[in-house]
Amino acid sequence: MSNSLDDVVSGALGVLDTHGLEFCSMRRVASALGVQPSALYHHVPDKQTLLALMADRIVADVHAPVDGSREQRALAVCHGLRDAMLSIRDGADVVATASAFRLGASGIESDLAEVLGDRDGARTLLLYVFGHTQATQDHRLASAVGVLEADPDLDASFDRGLAIVMRGLAD
Structure with a gap:
């Protein structure tokens, strides 16, 4: 076959x-x-x-919602992207690498740029999401094999950092 x-x-x-x-x-x-x-x-x-x-394939179901404020729509993309990358081991590394080298056909950066009306702002958000998600995956793997203790604050720190980046883009 x-x-x-x-x-x-x-x-x-x-x-x-x-x-x-x-x-x-x-x-x-x-x-x-x-x-x-x-x-x-x-x-x-x-x-x-x-x-x-x-x-x-990892990000295939991540799309900007059509309803909501610009900030709500951008946050939805960022959270959807993070969830998609966390769903598979080293997913963030694969997606970040493909994005860095402009490989693949994913439209996430374009979707986010359209939502924000700012291509550089979209790239900045993506880099934050990629970096934090890669660090989260590395930490979770190290915790799973007993090298580090689990960090229950990873999700909250993502949201806090995302809010800071969003505020910076609004200025």
Whole structure:
């Protein structure tokens, strides 16, 4: 049975969630799908393209709501993005990397820029969300393996920082 592009992306996300980004190789994805690594290249030309597709899948359901104030809509995007990235191990690393290198087709930055009326403001918000979410994922992983104690304030600190960034953008 041959795999589709959707199967390849799903397999890659499964490997990512199980092993983390550091060990999410084309060889490991191929093994998870029961194929030779060369079979993946029928669907994606390289790992960067696969990472972009993974990032797009992670954030696929994140969209700016049509109702509410500009601030409410921007906050909804930021919270939706954070939740989506936290839903899979190293999701923030994948999405942040794809965004930094302008890989993939995700429209989150454009959606946020449209909501705010400010492309630089949208990028600033995204960088905050990426950074805080990456730190949260790192902390949760370290806590899960007993290196650090769990920090029950991570969600609240995200909201406090987000409010500060939003105030800065309003000025």
